[in-house]
Amino acid sequence: MSPWTKLRTYARLGPANIARVAAYRFGIKSGQHPVQRLSAQVAVAPFFRASERQQAAPPANTTWDDALWWFGWHHAPLPDAQPDWFANPFSNAAQPDAARDWWCIPDFGAGDIKGLWELSRFDWMVARATKAAHGDSVALAQLNDWLADWTRSNPTYMGPNWKCGQEASIRVMHLVTAAWVLGQDRVPERGLIDLLISHLQRIAPTMSYAMGQQNNHGTSEAAALFIGGSFLAGHDPRAENWARKGRRWLEERASTLIEPDGSFSQYSVTYHRVMMDTYSLAEAWRRHRALPAFSDRLLVRLGAATEWLWTLTDAETGDAPNIGANDGARLLQLTGGDYRDFRPSVQLAAALFRDIDTFGPGPWTAPLRWLCVPDAGSSAIPQSKSFDDGGYHTLRIGRALAVLRYPRFRFRPSQADALHVDLWQNGVNLLRDAGTFSYNADQAAWFASTAAHNTIEFDARDQMPRLGRFLFGDWLNAEAVEPVRVCGQKATAAAAYTDKQGARHQRAVTLTANGLVCRDTISGAFREACLRWRLAPGEWQIDDNILHNGNCTISIEVDDAPVIPTLATTAESRYYQQQSEIPMASVKVNRPATLITKVTF
Numbered sequence: 001m002s003p004w005t006k007l008r009t010y011a012r013l014g015p016a017n018i019a020r021v022a023a024y025r026f027g028i029k030s031g032q033h034p035v036q037r038l039s040a041q042v043a044v045a046p047f048f049r050a051s052e053r054q055q056a057a058p059p060a061n062t063t064w065d066d067a068l069w070w071f072g073w074h075h076a077p078l079p080d081a082q083p084d085w086f087a088n089p090f091s092n093a094a095q096p097d098a099a100r101d102w103w104c105i106p107d108f109g110a111g112d113i114k115g116l117w118e119l120s121r122f123d124w125m126v127a128r129a130t131k132a133a134h135g136d137s138v139a140l141a142q143l144n145d146w147l148a149d150w151t152r153s154n155p156t157y158m159g160p161n162w163k164c165g166q167e168a169s170i171r172v173m174h175l176v177t178a179a180w181v182l183g184q185d186r187v188p189e190r191g192l193i194d195l196l197i198s199h200l201q202r203i204a205p206t207m208s209y210a211m212g213q214q215n216n217h218g219t220s221e222a223a224a225l226f227i228g229g230s231f232l233a234g235h236d237p238r239a240e241n242w243a244r245k246g247r248r249w250l251e252e253r254a255s256t257l258i259e260p261d262g263s264f265s266q267y268s269v270t271y272h273r274v275m276m277d278t279y280s281l282a283e284a285w286r287r288h289r290a291l292p293a294f295s296d297r298l299l300v301r302l303g304a305a306t307e308w309l310w311t312l313t314d315a316e317t318g319d320a321p322n323i324g325a326n327d328g329a330r331l332l333q334l335t336g337g338d339y340r341d342f343r344p345s346v347q348l349a350a351a352l353f354r355d356i357d358t359f360g361p362g363p364w365t366a367p368l369r370w371l372c373v374p375d376a377g378s379s380a381i382p383q384s385k386s387f388d389d390g391g392y393h394t395l396r397i398g399r400a401l402a403v404l405r406y407p408r409f410r411f412r413p414s415q416a417d418a419l420h421v422d423l424w425q426n427g428v429n430l431l432r433d434a435g436t437f438s439y440n441a442d443q444a445a446w447f448a449s450t451a452a453h454n455t456i457e458f459d460a461r462d463q464m465p466r467l468g469r470f471l472f473g474d475w476l477n478a479e480a481v482e483p484v485r486v487c488g489q490k491a492t493a494a495a496a497y498t499d500k501q502g503a504r505h506q507r508a509v510t511l512t513a514n515g516l517v518c519r520d521t522i523s524g525a526f527r528e529a530c531l532r533w534r535l536a537p538g539e540w541q542i543d544d545n546i547l548h549n550g551n552c553t554i555s556i557e558v559d560d561a562p563v564i565p566t567l568a569t570t571a572e573s574r575y576y577q578q579q580s581e582i583p584m585a586s587v588k589v590n591r592p593a594t595l596i597t598k599v600t601f
Helices: 003-013 015-030 113-121 123-132 137-153 165-181 190-212 216-231 239-257 269-288 296-312 343-353 363-370
Strands: 067-070 074-077 385-387 392-397 400-405 421-425 428-431 456-458 466-468 479-487 490-498 503-512 515-524 529-534 541-543 546-548 553-558 561-563 566-572 580-589 593-600
Touching (some): 003 015, 067 113, 137 190, 165 190, 216 269, 239 296, 269 296, 269 343, 296 343, 296 385, 385 479, 392 490, 392 503, 400 503, 421 515, 456 503, 456 515, 580 593
Antiparallel strands (some): 385 392, 421 428, 456 529, 479 490, 490 503, 503 515, 541 546, 553 561, 553 593
């Protein structure tokens, strides 16, 4: 790897951000960081009492009634007693416990630590609170019992569940949400106060590190300080300072990480949802407590970010393209439904930041009811649009949606997915992204690679060289960008790039109600190029050069000559730590050429 590649990449990360991360790591390694000198009052049950909610309670979330859940898909029977807070169903290695200070525990020393963290995000607590709000005494008892066991098993600042400031922030947001759902946020139990104080003490000293990440660590931790600090006003002398600090960073992060067109720094649909839910909770809480309004700049950015996610969400299923990194995170489980249903998040954000009703009545309105957010004033439907600040062409015609991802990298890209195309029709994801699977597995790098996307791979290499687990070098720059244009029942868009090796890929797409045409023009320095289309599960067959599954046909031409694609299988991960096989069609060429793919449905 060229040292110039590393220098160029580090320069684009920003000296201030590198300094923040370096200072944090030095402080931890030297044992001199303030976060290593914390102590806190041990929180003791009860944390919640019988519901005092004044407003009508929407239907409860019963998802956790008879199972524990990880990442929205893996589940295990509900234990007779409390969960094992250090269990990791995705690793056979011995897991860390609370015998050591958190800063002595590695992220990946015993498999992917996210599997261990999952139950300690307290998703179950939010669901239990919705049941307790209906007067369910069993749910209330379990709520207090599990939290009491968690505090005993996770002494303050000991063990893996205190390791990450964002994990602590997610717990803060869920603890406050549970109290709000139960009507106890103004007169909370002493145990809840102490538990929140211990968490805010953990979050505040490492905010600089969170900001250096340039991702949702900063937004989550800022929201936790703002929401938790204002919750604790009158209960702790530091509360107002925490709230002010959180508000300031919420404003700054919205201005820095959310582009004017609404694109988010992480170039990921699921991480975008995490950011949206975080700001939605902060705004709903601000209104609930009649706190001073956020700036117009923040509200405009969040309105644009809402439109971004809404435009990429399929109204029939609630699903969205699996573009970008996906670690299985989901906040505010105030209603049931699949992990990949984005409608509750969009509906809430649209009511708060756009004053529109995006999907009409349905279970996705439950978060509005629980958080006392009024219904929006009018309904609307998403339109075709280019989000050029982040590099997304979204084309919508009838019940078809196409997304062309192109490289606009002001922040670090986590996947080599330039010019990937996602295609949806009638709620079916016909052409799809591979997803992420895991951040710590033998095949983790492959899921982020060019080979795992619907694009051209030159010479069996990534479009950008990999510098680390979460970092690529030589970030691509978009060329020849043609924004989305709609003419009647046809939408078009295009973009191109040339990589550091001199290979060039130009892609133009046309979407109609009956299909998609994708024109790929490849040129420059390469020996072999491979075009891949990752297909929806089904019985795909090839007849007379045509690939079909009964509902859809695909044909590919190279320089106007029909070619027979290779039909094989490949991996897909729609949920973190889960993978399955799907069909894939591919074509290889060894010269500059124009490849035309026609999809008809």
